[in-house]
Amino acid sequence: MEFVLSHKKFNTKRGSLVSTITGVLEHLSALYANIGEAKEKDGTWSLLESTPTCPTCNGIGTVIGDIDPSRMVATELSLKKGAVLLWAGTNCGPVVKIRELAKMIGINFERPLAEQDKRFTDILLYGYDKEPVTYVHKKKELRNYYRGCVFDLKYMRDAGTTSKGNLWAIKLFSRHDKCPNCTECLLEQERLVMGNSLSDVLRMPISESLLFLQKLRNCLDKQVLDNYCELINDLELRLSYLKKIGLKSLSAFDVRDLVNPKFG
Numbered sequence: 733m734e735f736v737l738s739h740k741k742f743n744t745k746r747g748s749l750v751s752t753i754t755g756v757l758e759h760l761s762a763l764y765a766n767i768g769e770a771k772e773k774d775g776t777w778s779l780l781e782s783t784p785t786c787p788t789c790n791g792i793g794t795v796i797g798d799i800d801p802s803r804m805v806a807t808e809l810s811l812k813k814g815a816v817l818l819w820a821g822t823n824c825g826p827v828v829k830i831r832e833l834a835k836m837i838g839i840n841f842e843r844p845l846a847e848q849d850k851r852f853t854d855i856l857l858y859g860y861d862k863e864p865v866t867y868v869h870k871k872k873e874l875r876n877y878y879r880g881c882v883f884d885l886k887y888m889r890d891a892g893t894t895s896k897g898n899l900w901a902i903k904l905f906s907r908h909d910k911c912p913n914c915t916e917c918l919l920e921q922e923r924l925v926m927g928n929s930l931s932d933v934l935r936m937p938i939s940e941s942l943l944f945l946q947k948l949r950n951c952l953d954k955q956v957l958d959n960y961c962e963l964i965n966d967l968e969l970r971l972s973y974l975k976k977i978g979l980k981s982l983s984a985f986d987v988r989d990l991v992n993p994k995f996g
């Protein structure tokens with residue numbers, strides 16, 4: 733059966749980075765679910781184990797935890813390229829406020845945050861309370877304190893937002909914890925494509941992820957490729973855009989790493 737994209741095709745001129753990254757994660761998951769080969773690993777708790785009887789997680793194996801600030805700012809990017817991922821690609825009030833805040837405290841709008849004072853990243857995450865920011869949004873002059881993107885996301889979550897975009901953001905920038913009511917000794921069913929798990933692909937530099945998709949095209953037989961061509965095309969467009977703006981990888985959004993941290 734031919735795969736049909738679940739939402740609009742990617743357009744580099746419209747849409748936020750949140751929707752771009754979410755699209756990559758959703759499409760890669762769909763690709764693995766449909767063409768991946770199952771590989772069993774005994775004794776490891778699994779994200780992919782289906783346990784529909786669990787009333788807590790509905791069989792997903794994870795529950796949404798608290799906001800994870802480490803995922804909300806991509807320091808390899810500049811503010812111009814969308815370093816504050818929550819608002820990147822939009823022109824909402826916080827974006828205008830951040831632009832004026834940058835002028836006020838000396839953040840270079842065009843340089844990657846990693847090349848600037850680390851305190852700037854902390855301010856973008858947690859706010860700036862030394863003086864209010866004056867900015868113009870929707871032809872109105874406003875003056876208030878910058879609260880930080882962590883506060884903004886928590887506010888949306890606690891207010892019970894029903895916006896699809898906001899719900900995507902909450903899921904994307906939150907921890908994914910093990911479901912407390914699921915057993916931790918389930919038989920793991922891990923799907924592999926060309927010997928790589930989904931986690932492997934997410935941890936790759938984005939340039940390597942693109943090469944992975946190109947090799948996949950050559951490996952699939954014609955019928956399978958025809959069925960998933962639209963999905964792969966969309967993935968390549970999204971990943972190419974993320975590479976163009978300077979995002980290094982999607983490892984921060986690998987749920988497996990979040991619930992099965994590696995030590996040592």
